[in-house]
Amino acid sequence: NAGVMQNPRHLVRRRGQEARLRCSPMKGHSHVYWYRQLPEEGLKFMVYLQKENIIDESGMPKERFSAEFPKEGPSILRIQQVVRGDSAAYFCASSLSGQGARGRNIQYFGAGTRLSVL
Amino acid sequence: AQSVTQLGSHVSVSEGALVLLRCNYSSSVPPYLFWYVQYPNQGLQLLLKYTTGATLVKGINGFEAEFKKSETSFHLTKPSAHMSDAAEYFCAVSDSGGGADGLTFGKGTHLIIQP
Numbered sequence: 001n002a003g004v005m006q007n008p009r010h011l012v013r014r015r016g017q018e019a020r021l022r023c024s025p026m027k028g029h030s031h032v033y034w035y036r037q038l039p040e041e042g043l044k045f046m047v048y049l050q051k052e053n054i055i056d057e058s059g060m061p062k063e064r065f066s067a068e069f070p071k072e073g074p075s076i077l078r079i080q081q082v083v084r085g086d087s088a089a090y091f092c093a094s095s096l097s098g099q100g101a102r103g104r105n106i107q108y109f110g111a112g113t114r115l116s117v118l
Numbered sequence: 119a120q121s122v123t124q125l126g127s128h129v130s131v132s133e134g135a136l137v138l139l140r141c142n143y144s145s146s147v148p149p150y151l152f153w154y155v156q157y158p159n160q161g162l163q164l165l166l167k168y169t170t171g172a173t174l175v176k177g178i179n180g181f182e183a184e185f186k187k188s189e190t191s192f193h194l195t196k197p198s199a200h201m202s203d204a205a206e207y208f209c210a211v212s213d214s215g216g217g218a219d220g221l222t223f224g225k226g227t228h229l230i231i232q233p
Contacts, residue, residue: 035223040127042224043208048220091161106167109163111160
């Protein structure tokens with residue numbers, strides 16, 4: 001029973017390029033969350049998605065960042081025109097259900113994608 | 119707004135000694151509380167969670183935590199440290215059980231185990 005799968009594990013981009021990070025949730029999970037971890041910091045919530053819907057993007061930077069979770073395929077976090085400050089570890093988590101399903105919506109995390117911007 | 123404070127970015131204990139990692143939170147509603155562990159270059163693994171009911175929660179690997187509402191605390195303990203416990207530990211809070219609004223994390227505590 002595979003857990004949350006993220007790829008690539010490491011991604012190197014030059015300033016101005018685009019970064020695409022992928023996340024396949026655990027089997028049966030339809031809720032996906034993206035977090036960013038800067039060095040020496042905890043994880044910061046970015047966005048919460050269900051299939052084909054963005055539910056909460058309150059933690060997402062207003063420009064250059066976008067996320068999707070299509071009906072088929074993995075969730076994608078896209079960063080356009082990357083800058084050095086985007087260098088971080090990006091974690092995806094998935095849960096069986098979302099708000100209101102107390103006790104069942106534990107978030108399971110992937111191993112992360114470490115983005116380095118040169 | 120929720121927040122989490124973890125006292126001590128680094129905690130060092132001897133193998134076999136008591137582990138105590140501190141976590142204080144603020145939340146406008148009854149919180150759901152979590153402890154996660156992160157080993158080097160890996161994702162976060164849930165250690166334990168508090169939702170409702172018994173305030174002393176037991177988790178994996180011998181860890182436990184106690185929810186103290188009066189102190190707004192959720193400290194993590196383990197009676198006897200093992201070398202394999204060396205890792206980064208994150209306390210997190212949610213007011214929806216970790217669902218729609220996402221989790222709010224502390225900055226983490228790096229646990230060092232001395233032989």
